[in-house]
Amino acid sequence: MKRIYMDHAATTPLAPEVLEAMIPYFSQRYGNPSSLHSFGREAREAVEEARAEVAALLNAEPSEIYFTSGGTESDNLAIKGIARRNRKKGRHIITSSIEHPAVLEVCRSLTREGFEVTYLPVTKEGLVEVGAVEEAVCEDTILISIMHANNEIGTIQPLEEIGRLAREKEIYFHTDGVQTAGKIPVDVRSLGIDAFSISAHKLYGPKGAGALFIRKGVRIESIQQGGGHERGMRSGTENVPGIAGLGMAARIAKENMAEESERMRSLRDRMSGWVLKNIEGSWLNGHPDKRLPSNLNFGFRYIEGESLLLHLDALGIAASTGSACSSKKLAASHVLSAIGLSPVDSHGSLRITLGMENSEEDVDRACRAIFDSVKRLREISAMRPE
């Protein structure tokens, strides 16, 4: 049985061209980019080429791109780095209640350093309201961190308006763009963004590589001290193969974006259309159109998500759920709670995130598998229509 991977928000397969771009930097061009000899220079060249590719993807200058180990580190660097460097100016940070833990937990940790954090609520579609951001701003606010698109429900935030507000009020604006970089157009200039986090493995690049865009002139300090790599912003010998992979991934993503995002959108709509029509007691979490082209988050009544996931897995379909029963902490997804879903309704959630290798046939097979699994679990279920 052919397995179908539909969990691309978790991670993506490495694109063949990316692998090819990485291989030389393991055992042939293994130099340290800091070394002056030819081995070092060829590694340095690879890093700088990748920097230019990542910059081009975001409409940034290469000098504004800093390589990290991934999205989590980028979020840590942006938020801690900006907060600590600007603490004399103020100690208030605004973020949303549906951020990735890499933002939420970093903000939480800063409260122990004397910062105050406002976690904005979202609408039932998962949107941060610009008015709410404006209301939360005070004299002391130094940083706003709002994600570009949510990893669970795919809702795309109104960054341009938030960016405009941030500029007016002279507050730094960081965005976790891990789910959007390479998937939908990102222009850090027109969005008014000061810092933007990306992760390679979400865009067909390798795990363990990422980048942070930091607009020229932003006051930020390093959070990892050492040999002063990445212009003092991120010490530690560069992950050259990973960075080369990220560069190639960024390049391919940019080339294919228009066509691929259209294809994703059409597969997504095909799937949601079929599921919502053919499965009673089903609904879509998130926003109907301000949504990542590759994201679907269904809810199914009377069944529990982990069970559904395991049934789908047995049928060769890989997906994800926000059900408490599948999480390590046995707590319902904070995102589904924030959009107002009751614990019962969040139990029956199923996240499908499409990607490059998925075809129309895959989508149709996944639809059937979901239909059959939901039916089977409802036959077993102790919950049913009143």
Add this chain to the structure above:
Amino acid sequence: MSQQEYSEKVMDHFMNPRNVGMIEDPDGYGKVGNPTCGDVMEIFIRVKDDKIEDIKFRTFGCGAAIATSSMTTEMALGKTVEEGMKISRDDVADELGGLPPNKMHCSNLAADALHMALEDYRRKIADKKT
């Protein structure tokens, strides 16, 4: 066993649950759990000559919840009422080759549903005698 991994036996009972369904007008009925927590189980029994002659369950919940329900019914079938009352949550987990630690508490409720069904049966018998 890692945090979220299920044994082969758990997966077998989850994918091919035994004794699914309900019994019309059962001799005993038990229901435990809470939809907010993600697990609801109900067990129906038919008792003849003090033996559990038929048993059925329906469960809303995760893999562990469904597997423990299935295993509980299999263990209880053919046992006397007294023997059924002695089947514990730990017995069910052991019979399944263990459960992930985080599932031991919340999803392993089927034995409670069984005991409730058996008590329901005993109560009905007592009611008939009086």
